[in-house]
Amino acid sequence: MRPVFSDEDEAFREEVRAFYRKELPKDWFGGLSDEAEESRRITHEIKKKLAKKGWLTMAWPKQYGGQEAPLTRQVVFVEESAYFRVNARDAGTGYLGIAIMQHGTEEQKQRFLGPISRAEIDFHQGFSEPNAGSDLTGLTTKAWREGDDYVFSGQKIWGGHLEQADYSFFLARTDQEAPKHKGISFFIIPSDTPGLHADTFANMGGGNQQIVYYDNCRVNAQECIIGAENQGWYIAATALNHERAFVEHAANGARLMEEIVELWRSADRHNANDHRTIVLRNKLAQVAIEVQVCRLLNYRFIWLYGEGRDPSYEASQVKIFGSEMTQRFMHVAGEVLGFYSQIQRDNPKSSHVYLGGRVEHQIRYQPSYTLMGGTSEIQRNLIATRGLGLPR
Ligand SMILES: Cc1cc2nc3c(=O)[nH]c(=O)nc-3n(C[C@H](O)[C@H](O)[C@H](O)COP(=O)(O)OP(=O)(O)OC[C@H]3O[C@@H](n4cnc5c(N)ncnc54)[C@H](O)[C@@H]3O)c2cc1C
Structure with a gap:
């Protein structure tokens, strides 16, 4: 039987462990599912150090901020991070980046992947809506073209921390007539776009969720759509598979x-x-x-x-x-x-x-x-x- 990890992978495991033993506070509760401010601050600092080492996205291609390391090495890193309760695999490094790599234009890859790998940007995730969770194809947030821009109108729920994010990535309906999943596009817009705002509510785990409103937000079309118009469903599927x-x-x-x-x-x-x-x-x-x-x-x-x-x-x-x-x-x-x-x-x-x-x-x-x-x-x-x- 072939072992899953090489000797080099196992040596790297020891390196990651030594790093966390040295860097984490002795009484570290952990950043996974803990939203205390101090926890977030420490996680942020640690991630910067991890990014400097190139570990956050080590299996990515070099031109997008990776090291072209074997996937098994990246798995070792994620496993050990979780073992030490560090939330190193966030939306950007864990699944959005992979979706951009598979479906984005070269310009979008250049714009997002480097900053993700350097832990410079954070994201709010807006897929679910009040009446479209399990049946995501029923989403009603709309996007339409006006001149060079897309304009967005609608509401998302559950995704949180818009105020800490640099961008919101979300799905919106761009074709009202097409079969449900064929009329959806995938967008990323800056979190300070006028008209984008959130109401926050508590969850029982001690953290926060949000209702996020897109009130006629207007963004240059070339800059915000990922992949082609009406192909958003397939991009979301890539992201969701890696999230799951x-x-x-x-x-x-x-x-x-x-x-x-x-x-x-x-x-x-x-x-x-x-x-x-x-x-x-x-x-x-x-x-x-x-x-x-x-x-x-x-x-x-x-x-x-x-x-x-x-x-x-x-x-x-x-x-x-x-x-x-x-x-x-x-x-x-x-x-x-x-x-x-x-x-x-x-x-x-x-x-x-x-x-x-x-x-x-x-x-x-x-x-x-x-x-x-x-x-x-x-x-x-x-x-x-x-x-x-x-x-x-
Ligand atoms: C802590 C937390 C964080 C979240 N973070 C995000 C986020 O960052 N971004 C985001 O977009 N969303 C997020 N979500 C939303 C999450 O994806 C949805 O809650 C989930 O998809 C279910 O949707 P819903 O809540 O609308 O439930 P509903 O779709 O209304 O489902 C209600 C119940 O009916 C069942 N059901 C529905 N349809 C079927 C079917 N066809 N067959 C069998 N059973 C069915 C469901 O399993 C469920 O038990 C988060 C949710 C939670 C709780």
């Missing part, structure tokens, strides 16, 4: 598994012969298997992508398995910690915050994993039709 192939679930799971096992072994709070302890131990063992399966599903996606194929339902497999595995794991982690799993990390009255309060935080945040990027039901529909070839 979320290697972070496996790496996060592996890290938390280590921490829980260490806590269990050191705490000595469980009687090993108690039947509840035996059941719980077996549940944890089951999750340990699932973490590995999740990892392998992701490697399969990467391998297909590296072979020049366009994996689609395989991304849905990663998405379903990873997100649902994380949800199952959080229930088991909650059982292991018992009532302590309900104490928030910043509770000043409690000295019983275990694992930095991560389990409590994740229990609140993880329901969103099976929604964002497309729900589990929709991913199963995609596997049934695209993967198994069943009729729609």
Whole structure:
């Protein structure tokens, strides 16, 4: 059997680990799904350092800010970043950049890919609308030509942090008559475009979501459309496939598994012969298997992508398995910690915050994993039709 990673990849893994051990604060809670201001600031600083090393987009072509490293090397980097709870694979480096590389003009590649690789620009993602989430083809945000410009009118929901973004990338309908998915185009506009604004609301994980309004925003047509007019659906599909192939679930799971096992072994709070302890131990063992399966599903996606194929339902497999595995794991982690799993990390009255309060935080945040990027039901529909070839 061929190992997935070369000796050079494994040596690089050690280099990434050493980097994070040196650079991250000792009490680092992590930037993944944590929106605290301090966390964002540290993530931003770390990303600048990672960009300087050329690691953020190391598998990209050199002319677009990459190092032409093997894909496996990039996977090692993303895995280790997630293990150290650094959100290194954002929209730009994780999926928008890949979509621009596949579908954008040379001018657009030059304009966006270098700055993405150098961690200079951030994006707001505007696909979902109040009445178009799972059925994204039902979106009603409109774009029409006036002279040299496109004008945009409509509303998006869920995507957040417009105020921190440099650009908003989104889908808008450019042909009202065409079949639904054939009348959609893909746009990127500056976040300070007049008429672009947001209302913010809280999610139960302690972060924010937004409703974003495009009130007759006007932008030069050449500068804002990606690919050809009415081809936006296919560009979004590329972006979504890479968003869904979320290697972070496996790496996060592996890290938390280590921490829980260490806590269990050191705490000595469980009687090993108690039947509840035996059941719980077996549940944890089951999750340990699932973490590995999740990892392998992701490697399969990467391998297909590296072979020049366009994996689609395989991304849905990663998405379903990873997100649902994380949800199952959080229930088991909650059982292991018992009532302590309900104490928030910043509770000043409690000295019983275990694992930095991560389990409590994740229990609140993880329901969103099976929604964002497309729900589990929709991913199963995609596997049934695209993967198994069943009729729609
Ligand atoms: C934390 C979070 C972050 C997000 N970030 C972004 C973002 O940055 N940008 C962005 O554009 N969007 C974002 N989303 C939106 C996300 O993509 C949508 O919530 C998701 O696609 C579901 O759409 P909806 O909420 O409109 O639910 P609906 O489409 O209304 O679905 C409701 C329920 O019906 C089920 N359902 C619908 N259609 C079918 C069907 N055909 N077969 C079976 N079941 C079906 C769904 O699975 C779901 O359970 C985010 C969501 C969350 C929760």
